[in-house]
Amino acid sequence: MLEIKCPYCGNRSQNEFAYGGDATVKRPELNSVISDQEWDEFVYYRKNPRGNHLELWHHVSGCRQWFKVFRNTATHEIIQTMEMKENP
Amino acid sequence: MHQEFRISSGGFIDRSKEISFIFNGKKYYGYRGDTLASALLANGIHLIGRSFKYHRPRGIFAAGVEDANGKVQLYKDNITEPNVNVTEVELVEGLRIESQNCWPSVDFDVGGINNFFSRFFPAGFYYKTFMWPKSFWYHVYEPFIRKAAGMGKAPLDPDPDRYEHQYEHCDILVVGSGPSGIASALSAAKNGARVILAEDKSRFGGSLLTDNVTIGNKNGDEWVEDSIAELESMPNVTVRKRSQVFGYYDHNMLVMFERCKDHLKNPAPYTPRQRLWYIRAKHVIISTGSIERPLIFANNDRPGIMLANSAREYLKVYGVLTGKNPIVFTNNDTAYETAIEFKAKGINTIILDTRKSSNAGVVQEAKNLGIEIKFNHGIANTSGYKKVNSATIGELNNTKDGYKNLQTLPCDSIFVSGNWTPTVHLASQSGNKLKYEVETDTFLPHQSRQKETVIGSANGSFTLKESLADGFKKGFQISDEITKNSKELSVPLSYEKDFRSHDKFWCMPLPNNKNHKRFVDFQNDVAVSDIQLAVREGFRSIEHVKRYTTLGMATDQGKTSNLNGLQLVSDLEKKIVPEVGHTTFRPPYTSVTIGTLIGREVGKNYQATRKSPMHEWHEKNNAVFVDAGLWLRPRYYNRGEETLHEASIREALNVRQNVGICDVTSLGKIDIKGKDSAEFLNRVYTNAFLKLPVGKARYGVMLREDGMVFDDGTTTRISENHFHMTTTTAQAANVLSHLEYYLQVVWPELDVNVVSTTEQWAGMAIAGPNSRALLKKLFPHDDVSNEGFPFMGFKEFKFKNITARVFRISFSGELAFEVNVMSDYGEEMWNEIMLLGEDLGIQPYGTEALSTLRIEMGHVAGSEIDGRTIAYDLSLEGMLSQKKDFIGKRSLTRKAFAEKDREKIVGVVPLDKKTSIPEGSYLVENAKASFPNPKLGHVSASCWSVEYDNPFSLAIIKDGKNRKGEKLFAVSPLKNIVIPVEIISQHYVDPEGKRVRS
């Protein structure tokens, strides 16, 4: 079980959190005209990297904040956690 | 009572506390401090059970968790547990044990005939034999294998014991209380670190309980006692015995089970049987010691044959002689100490040593004591069916692949030692990349991935001096990184005997022209010949050899067999062991009772139960409850001899005719505030929300980004920047996370806050033609007329001092109002409504009537919004705004979503107007078509229409738009019924929606 440092609450066990996927995916702007390809990229396609991955987590059983975790998917090492407005 | 093999003094048992136990129907005695194994051995019992495949007689082989043979069925206080290891169970009053895997008895076992046919049961036998014909698998092969492979009997009753979970954090967790473990714990604790020291056995000390050593000016066991007492007195230290750390997970999370109850004679009430500890440690010191490795020779599995150091442990800890005429068979120096200890008790042994000589001090000591030593000798074979009674021994030839001569030596036991295997399981589980050390033939920890340090013999330090020095040093260094106290202890002087080399020779040749079994894995009956066969048949990866032969896959997980198996494969392939590699070590290190993993989350306690503020009222009024997620909701209110069906019809009919009240507290409620709230809702819902007037509610539908309908509900504008959202009961938590995601991640610029208020409001729906009259009685000074309080209106009324939020919304399709009051006033309000509604014919209604009412109205719910339907399928396409963008809108242009013959919701009635259609039934054109019968759609919800007094269902069906009036068949292969049906409109009752506006 991972130990994740919520930027707002500090170190907590993984079972307080929900995983939220790739944090680098950006939702297309509302009302923008985009191709099917671009939309599919946003809705369906995700990389599955072995190594460093910037991802979203949600402190569901805590402060209910979404935040970013920079994690190595092979070793589970968490290099850094940060608020949504920050970047690694 | 007489225990023939117990010596009169010595050991750590209490000879004044005699305890009886029953083994296979016969009563025996042992002492407090015994394990079942030591008590059996004290009575001369070696034969415990039968082996897995060949049903060969097997005896106790070791003294700890590594024992592969001593599995029994344990009975105590009418509780039974299978596959219990006799070396791990402490003797306590009231134990009864029985041998496993034998029928009719361990002494005469019919399955033992497999032994005589053993050449027909080679590696992969099951894979090769039980393949054809396929139908035989279920009726012949599987039952046969299950019976043959049966270990213990699983208990059939719920586990009556109590198990607990505990979370703990510490600076340093020390696993194992041998010399290095105690040294590091002392060193770290004195330097101010918060330390947990865990020992799996019932006594601390590890090898110090059996070795003739001194530390400082104390004997080894005295040093243990004093050190543990000192540790226990320190406030920063937690010391636990009977505690097995069995798993090492990510981020230094370790799990340990503590045996709290089974060893107690009279446990206090509510004592947990075991406690599961989740320990998050800043650093882990692994001092788990090492396990002796067996030697491999023909018929090396007979009862009476055991590890040399285990024989010494039974003697030194339990005062038990495991043999009176033993042979010690070794390829290294350590087994000599066993011979010396037996000599001290007047038992003469013969030592067979595969080496040509040894100049270690302990060998010289044995010589000086006059113990007979035969160097360059091996055991070629053994005899004795239920207990070993002789060994055929011989001098090894120059190439060590045969014997120069053979002779037979009578004996009653053989103590074997094939050198030592460091216990690296936890380090490996943690991700440590092991390296192979050729000098000692061991895998040792090498590169840590997490914060763990391995010390003592687990790290290949086999002398006491090294272990102590390592323990004190690492304990200080690791603790100092955390505490920075710089308080270092000096390492005490120690004395130990001189042990040196081992022979790399460990697998004895067979006597000429013999094909006896030489067992590598005792529990799974894997012999040298099986591994040879696997390699011959082309299995190369050690992971494949393992699975094909089942080497190391029994409950002992190969603690004594894995390394011998690896060495054998590497010899056969003429590779070195590191090229072959090792199989993966996985948790748990030892078997863990399921109850321990479950803890207190048993039955209803598996999840929290959510109850509405009116729950007690429902209970008092004969509600029959149903689980709705975590919530308990009234399904119906029982009257007399009514069935569920009858009650739900009565309740639903009363809503259509008079007025009913339903507890809707469990619907999700989300409070939304902030100046951008309307804009946010406009993006979240498919329909427009920007211009929703204050004091009005609106039905809304939300999608996922992939275009599927996510949830629906009504949202009310309380004031300009304040909204009250409702969700379905099932999706309440998901909708909140969804909103938070868009507010925090996607559109952080929006000034909106959301919070769940589900528990803050008690909700009650008042539905039926009399509901307005009831509302008027409840709030006599307020305007509740159709003009003053129109459909989808919202008002705040006062009842006494209670503020009630009243919404004119309807799920039942009748004129209806939903009243919300703060939770604490819920029951009072409910009672008031029941009282005032009495002469209007009010009755409470449950979820069953609620479903009936919504189904015959054609309203969709969770059974239609199932994550696979788009708005069109649910006839909600009118809810999709053409003027604005919203979450998921872009997906709706996907080709499949625009098909003209897409699925659509319809109503279904049986032609006979009598037969209810099971939910989940398929709709097909031809009931007699052969399988697979093309499926047009499925029935999502069924009810008994109270409006028409016949069955009615909703279905989602291909091209549903154009099927009204078609005659189809509903088939339920599950219930084996076929029902002719007609497709009609989903809106069976009041299709124009007049009633809700009346």
Ligand SMILES: [Zn+2]
């Ligand atoms: Zn938090």
